[in-house]
Amino acid sequence: DDLTRPQETGDRYHTRVSREPAFIERVEPTVWGDPGSAGMFGAQELAAHSRDGFVQVPDLLTGDEVAFHQAELDRLANDPAVRADERCVIEKSSDEVRSIFEVHRISAAVARLVRDERVLSRARQILGSDVYLHQSRINYKPGFGGGGFYWHSDFETWHAEDGMPTPRAVSCSISLTDNHPYNGCLMIMPGSHRTFVSCVGETPADYYRTSLTEQEIGTPDPDSITAMADRHGIAMMTGRAGSATWFDSNCLHGSGDNITPYSRSNIFLVFNSVENACVEPFYAPKPRPEYIGARDVTPVR
Template identity: 55%
Template structure:
């Protein structure tokens, strides 16, 4: 029998009019070196820092295929007219295309690839499903920033994800320099959960997917976190990837350089951590933002 919203235990309360910093209630790494492709040192680094880097995940041939598909999606008027396509508020350039593993056969293949799914399963210690996928465009001169936030806070508040047992992977389609808006993470911040004070507006996703509002921590807490954890700027070549915990405090600057910064972003959630009713929103976000299809990734029916 499904639990009612009232009977659920909320281990991570948020958006209730006050800011709180509380210890993480869940483990970070659930698997071991024997469970997948990563060695124990890599798993230990992820456990301590909340992220890991993969120098080269995909081949040069695959990278060219992904870039061609990225260009096709950005120029397809049908894709642009879809609700799953998010555009920049000022330039009207494409910012993100969500549900990309359903929109594109090319990106569907990498989303179910053992190189990716195997690592996610190793970290989370179970089968995993795709909670969300998208490609992010950060074109030269026009790409806007993503403010500091924990993805889990939004997934918990607006999608009903109960615990932090989820991992994101960002596969670089372009070189990430320190100056073209790469991912920044506060290493170790995943061990503390920051609740936010503002209530969730109705249909918040329509604004938050363009520019965050509710779900963004206050500046005092962010300053304290930066002083405590520091900031790692994650540079790296195209074809590499970053995997990071759902509760990492992360952000990226705007891109005022001529060098674009684009990536494939896929969220894997444990099949033992499936979403339900939102914890701090009147209704869930659309399916493309928080999937209720819990079919394990990499299963033969998806491949």
Template identity: 50%
Template sequence: MTLQMDLPTLDDYPTRKSTEAALLYRRDPTVWGTAEEGPFTDSELQDHDRRGYTRLESLVGDAEVLDHRDELDRLVRDPGLREDERALVDPADGGIRSVFEVHRVSEAFEALVNDPRLVERARQILGSEVYVHQSRVDHRPGFGGGPLYWRSDFETWHAEDGMPRMRAVGFSVALTDEHSHNGALMVMPGSHRTYVSCLEPAEEDGHERAGTPDRGALTILAGRHGIDVLSAEAGDVTVFDSNCMYGAGANITPFARSNLFVVYNSVENVCEKPFSAAEPRPGFLASRDFTPAGG
């Protein structure tokens, strides 16, 4: 593996184009807005810029969490949804594990995706109006759900969807308690400042074809930044920079883990032709509807 810190090329974030992995400098800000433009304080924005993620405790109330958990239960029990391309079905037991474009499937989740508590913070971090690049609910029942290997979402969105810049942010809303023992996310804080150029996409995992980071690159980043385990209580929200390196272990406990994940992209950063794929992914994975959220 080489350490290639600068590339004078039209594609500032090349990936899946070389025989060697590379670590590249990030060329975009993490925070595009200011404290005057939204609910985050200046100190909170600085922390987000430094770590690449922000924790928001109890942003969604207990009653709301229960309502959305009931809605998720309804979705995963819906036999008609199993035939929908937006549903990711576990071949082992036929259970629905994820529902993509969930804000188009469910009015309850549409309301949460467009909730000012999320949208205003996304606008503030990205410094513009935002649209929903992707939404999904993930349901991992007890004794279900394998590990999630390390990845940077931006690498996938850039390579597969044609997202030009690192001007997108993900919001994970915990619908159940998340602990280290039931597969809570792990993040390398500060890893968002380094772009990991990958060799090839992983084997298709459900609907995703995330690039697989080189083990040498992961070792360097983990040694430099460490690893945070993002335990959360139901109703907590975690805000991720698009280039954070994250992963998760398998859930072998009896305790379910479920969450809503929504990606907001700047309307000034709309997706173009994919940078490392023959054609873009379907719209339910990477929306081409750039209508601003929260309207």
């Protein structure tokens, strides 16, 4: 019976196997590098990341760079070959592009950004090792109805479906539009990264085909979300275009739909430590495709 598997494997972060949700305290650190490590994060920013599970970097990109990348995003979304590619996810309720995965292999501009010292040095400082890209994507969230993302922890999905052993991964979301409280910005529960919320419900086969437009399995139950929100509060990641939010893989986060006229797009890069390479999925029949969860751990240099 599958319900015995966590006990058999000794996996701490069991999920999608029990009939009851659970809170499991994290044992791993959040910042793996030492506080004074070389890179573009200062010691105070690393301390904030460790405490809150996220840190914002205003104006990581210049205005010219924002305009350049914005043009690249428009070009990709309007390219028929990209739209026809399996890596392109279309909104459920419109024919607009929601996400493009593995975008560093589609766009040379994004590939350069991954190696940019403003990005790469910070990823290394947090993870304390060489790093590789577990996932890259553009999220579009256009005005007049761009769809949100329900509350979840990325690590819950990456552990269950991609076989990521521990939460030693970090996401960098670089926004190419202004983020207001009202146009579907990212919301994070500060400090939630220290608790793993074990979810109820088994992973269906090929679940990525639906979860990328609307996730249900791997999202916490309402009582767990309420308890976490009561405990931690909810912070909104607002800021100017060109700003970046770095957030830990186990943050409880989500975002609402965007019914304003103001689109909200970002480039989303997920770095994993080379010492945390993915194995077989912990709670799913088989690994997701490589364009969603990389299996190649060649370090970014």
